[in-house]
Amino acid sequence: MSIRVTILGSGGTYPTPERGLPAIAVRMPGRLYLLDCGGCTQRQIFKSKLKIGPLTHIFITHLHGDHIFGVFGLLQTLTLLDRQKPLYIVGPEGIRSLIEEVGRWTWLKPSYELSVIEVRDERVFEFDTHYVRLFPVNHGVPAFGIVVEEKPRPGRLDVEKADRLGVPVHLRKRLQLGKAVRTPSGRVVHPEEVLGEAKPGRKVVYTGDTSPCDRVVREAKGANLLIHDSMYLVGDEKLAEEGVHSSYRDACEVAELCGVGLLLLTHFSPRYRNKDIEEAEEAAKKYFPRVVACRDFTTVEIDFSGACRVVEAGMR
Ligand SMILES: [Zn+2]
Numbered sequence: 001m002s003i004r005v006t007i008l009g010s011g012g013t014y015p016t017p018e019r020g021l022p023a024i025a026v027r028m029p030g031r032l033y034l035l036d037c038g039g040c041t042q043r044q045i046f047k048s049k050l051k052i053g054p055l056t057h058i059f060i061t062h063l064h065g066d067h068i069f070g071v072f073g074l075l076q077t078l079t080l081l082d083r084q085k086p087l088y089i090v091g092p093e094g095i096r097s098l099i100e101e102v103g104r105w106t107w108l109k110p111s112y113e114l115s116v117i118e119v120r121d122e123r124v125f126e127f128d129t130h131y132v133r134l135f136p137v138n139h140g141v142p143a144f145g146i147v148v149e150e151k152p153r154p155g156r157l158d159v160e161k162a163d164r165l166g167v168p169v170h171l172r173k174r175l176q177l178g179k180a181v182r183t184p185s186g187r188v189v190h191p192e193e194v195l196g197e198a199k200p201g202r203k204v205v206y207t208g209d210t211s212p213c214d215r216v217v218r219e220a221k222g223a224n225l226l227i228h229d230s231m232y233l234v235g236d237e238k239l240a241e242e243g244v245h246s247s248y249r250d251a252c253e254v255a256e257l258c259g260v261g262l263l264l265l266t267h268f269s270p271r272y273r274n275k276d277i278e279e280a281e282e283a284a285k286k287y288f289p290r291v292v293a294c295r296d297f298t299t300v301e302i303d304f305s306g307a308c309r310v311v312e313a314g315m316r
Pocket residue numbers: 012013022064066067209267
């Protein structure tokens with residue numbers, strides 16, 4: 001199954017007619033994550049083709065308003081929609097009291113179990129097929145980048161060999177899950193006898209807001225998809241340093257160093273119009289050819305082989 005990533009908001013700081021605020025939907029098998037939830041993210045979700053039901057976790061990179069203010073409205077809407085499934089919100093210290101206080105003063109009574117998890121330095125969450133890892137970045141306030149990384153995937157099943165060993169078809173799935181099976185003749189077959197070499201898991205890295213930092217480079221090594229802060233365009237790099245953000249050129253350097261499959265630039269300053277950003281995308285290709293400047297709703301699929309494909313260009 002493909003991993004599908006949709007940029008719901010490609011701007012930063014405050015919204016413009018063209019761009020919403022940071023929020024990225026990551027669809028993993030059977031579940032949906034939101035990475036950041038800027039103001040009016042729920043409207044962006046409803047405008048997209050995403051279904052909100054599979055949402056299980058909202059990961060917030062940091063507590064600047066452009067990354068969190070959409071949470072409160074979304075929590076209320078989920079109650080109005082009578083959601084029953086538990087929901088987890090993960091973010092830096094302070095997020096629990098923020099959500100509790102806003103909930104208290106707006107008389108929010110969630111129809112679902114709501115859990116808020118505060119992360120201090122870093123943290124790994126393990127799920128059935130993958131991990132989600134929060135790691136510290138450089139933004140002047142406690143801020144995380146986020147890695148969504150699959151566990152190594154089982155190699156291809158050698159069907160001929162499985163036939164030869166007499167493994168019935170209904171037991172082959174177990175072998176692919178790494179478990180030994182017993183054939184009707186009593187022979188025990190171990191996964192390594194019939195499976196090819198394990199494939200590395202696919203990896204998506206989102207920097208959140210950050211100036212270029214070593215930790216991002218370490219985490220993004222070999223990522224299939226890197227979504228990088230690109231607040232500033234050419235000529236404004238000085239602002240990137242002052243504001244603890246990155247320029248598109250910084251992002252390209254990181255992508256090049258890490259050998260990522262595809263680089264998405266996002267969190268553009270509201271000072272820029274679409275024309276500026278399109279020109280920057282062309283210029284960025286000189287530094288790193290596999291780059292896309294996101295628009296709202298830009299959607300990328302990462303197929304089973306790990307190749308990234310832009311399946312929707314997004315809103316102009
Ligand atoms: Zn921001």
